[in-house]
Amino acid sequence: MALLCGARNFRQAADRVAELPQVLLAAAGARRHPVLGIRIPPGRDTLRRLVEMVDAAVVDRLVCAWLAAQLGGSAGVGLSLDGKTVRHSGGGDGVDVQLFAAMRHDTPVVVAQVRVPADTTEVTQIKALLDPIDITGMVITADAAHPRHDTAGYLVGRQAGYVFTVKANKPALQAAIAIRLPAAITATSTHISTERRSGYQITRTIWTASATGIDFPGAAQVFRLRRDVYAPDGQRVSKQVIHGITSLARPAAEIAAHVRTHWWIENKIHWIRDVLFGEDTHHAYLGAVAHTMAALRNLALALIRLAGHTRIKHIMERHHANKLLIPALLNATQS
Numbered sequence: 496m497a498l499l500c501g502a503r504n505f506r507q508a509a510d511r512v513a514e515l516p517q518v519l520l521a522a523a524g525a526r527r528h529p530v531l532g533i534r535i536p537p538g539r540d541t542l543r544r545l546v547e548m549v550d551a552a553v554v555d556r557l558v559c560a561w562l563a564a565q566l567g568g569s570a571g572v573g574l575s576l577d578g579k580t581v582r583h584s585g586g587g588d589g590v591d592v593q594l595f596a597a598m599r600h601d602t603p604v605v606v607a608q609v610r611v612p613a614d615t616t617e618v619t620q621i622k623a624l625l626d627p628i629d630i631t632g633m634v635i636t637a638d639a640a641h642p643r644h645d646t647a648g649y650l651v652g653r654q655a656g657y658v659f660t661v662k663a664n665k666p667a668l669q670a671a672i673a674i675r676l677p678a679a680i681t682a683t684s685t686h687i688s689t690e691r692r693s694g695y696q697i698t699r700t701i702w703t704a705s706a707t708g709i710d711f712p713g714a715a716q717v718f719r720l721r722r723d724v725y726a727p728d729g730q731r732v733s734k735q736v737i738h739g740i741t742s743l744a745r746p747a748a749e750i751a752a753h754v755r756t757h758w759w760i761e762n763k764i765h766w767i768r769d770v771l772f773g774e775d776t777h778h779a780y781l782g783a784v785a786h787t788m789a790a791l792r793n794l795a796l797a798l799i800r801l802a803g804h805t806r807i808k809h810i811m812e813r814h815h816a817n818k819l820l821i822p823a824l825l826n827a828t829q830s
Contacts, residue, residue, distance in 0.1 A: 496523070497542075498795035499824065500815040503773035505546075509539040515818050522822075551786035555608050556627060558794045563606040563628055565801055565828060566599060570632035573600030573658075573753050575760040576624070576641065578617040579768075582775040584785035592785045595620050596764070596793075597628070600636075600756045603763040604797040610786050621646050630655040634743065636757035639664060642740060644712055651713035651742065658741040658753045668709075672717040672738045675704045686747035694727040701751040706740060713742040718750055768792045771808055802827035 496515065497508035513536045515523070520534035528535050537545075575598045584592040593611035598604065609623050618640050625635075634656040637646075642659035650657045661669050689698045700721045706714035722735040741750055768774040772792045780788045796807065802824050804810045814820050 496818075496821055498772065498791055499798065499811065499821060500818065501771070501811040504777055504779060505539045505543045508542050509537070511815070511818075512536045512542070519818060519821065546784055546787050549787060551783040551790065552610065554787050555610075555790040558790050559605065559607050560627065562604050562794070562797050562801075566602060566604065566606065569599075569629065571634070572632075573634045573636055573756055574598070574606075574630065574655075575600065575757045576617075576621075576635060576637040577757075577760045577765070578611065579765050579789075581780070581785045581789060583778050584781050586781040592782065592789075593617070594786065594789055595624055596760070597624055598760040598764055600634075600753070600759065602800055603759050604800055605764060605793040608790065608793065616640075618643065618646070621649060625649075625653070632656075634658060634753055636753050638757075642668060642711075647712040647714070647742070656742045657713070658739065658743065658750060658757070660737050660739045660754065662737070668711065668740065669738055671709045672719075672740060675706070675709070675717045676702055676719045676738075686751055688748075688751070695732075696725040698723045698725070699751060699755075701747045701754075703747045703750060709740070711740055714740050715742050715744040716740070716750070718747070720751065720754060764793070764796070767796060767807055771811065772796075798824060798828050 496519070497511040500511045500514075502508040502511045512520075515536060517534050520536055525534040525536055527533065576595070577598075578593060578595045581592040581594065590613050593613075595609050595611050595617040596605045597607040599606055607624050607628050609620055611617050611620055621641075630650070631654045635650055636658045637660075639660050639662035642661050642665055647657060647659075661672060663669060685700070685702050687698065687700045689696060691697070700723075701718055703716045703718045706717050709717065718739050718741065720737050720739065722733075723731055724733045726732050739750075739754065741753075743750060743753075768789065769776075772795075774789065774792060799807055799810050810824075814824065
């Protein structure tokens with residue numbers, strides 16, 4: 496409840512809880528005063544001890560399983576994979592907590608998240624992340640760290656599709672893709688989209704071609720994406736070209752949509768946790784506590800989205816001003 500109202504630390508959380516009306520404190524199970532009979536809100540230290548006592552991995556798994564159940568069927572839905580470092584969470588050893596998460600494309604909600612062991616990276620945690628959830632028929636999107644044979648083989652074995660961007664860290668694969676699209680003239684499918692943003696025109700072009708002959712599990716197509724940005728006077732100010740590989744034998748427009756939507760995990764999940772919930776600016780949530788709080792922030796954000804809201808900051812401010820709106824929000828999330 497405190498996170499729904501914008502609390503950014505344990506002190507603010509205790510303040511938000513102290514503002515709850517008696518009916519909500521009763522519903523939350525707050526203890527009664529032995530003489531006055533009123534419900535007593537838990538203080539900052541009590542909230543801190545509670546978060547410190549729970550198993551962060553179990554909390555994350557239960558939260559994500561519940562959210563996945565609320566969203567229901569997943570066939571054809573994209574699933575973005577991306578890692579995030581929780582700053583100032585390393586404590587004495589100075590190694591900040593690394594989290595690896597999966598976000599649905601249809602509703603920007605995290606349905607899987609694990610902590611990355613300090614001695615490895617997120618690319619080794621695909622199975623740990625995805626084993627607990629049903630990805631049959633889903634389209635897994637990931638950045639250039641993830642196009643590996645073992646990862647693609649695992650996804651194909653789970654009957655899931657994939658769309659990977661490929662960069663210079665995979666030189667052989669990138670070269671094989673470039674050969675299949677030497678000047679985009681051999682493309683079997685092309686799609687162009689244009690949008691205007693703050694006076695600038697952004698044009699995105701994608702070319703796809705068959706992945707025949709490329710040694711990569713399940714590969715059906717390769718693609719090249721070009722993004723041109725033009726100033727209001729018509730002058731081009733930037734050009735970006737990326738390559739990729741996918742198991743989908745689908746039109747170019749669909750591949751481009753998956754690539755673009757992949758980055759929602761950055762601006763619709765990670766950015767909100769950092770800016771609205773202050774995840775990277777705190778200096779108190781260390782280790783397992785940082786992991787637990789990240790899971791709870793994911794839950795608070797998901798509750799708002801499952802209730803049909805998109806203006807996250809506005810909804811948090813409204814619920815901070817009127818705590819009696821909270822039950823309606825919680826009820827609206829039930830499937």
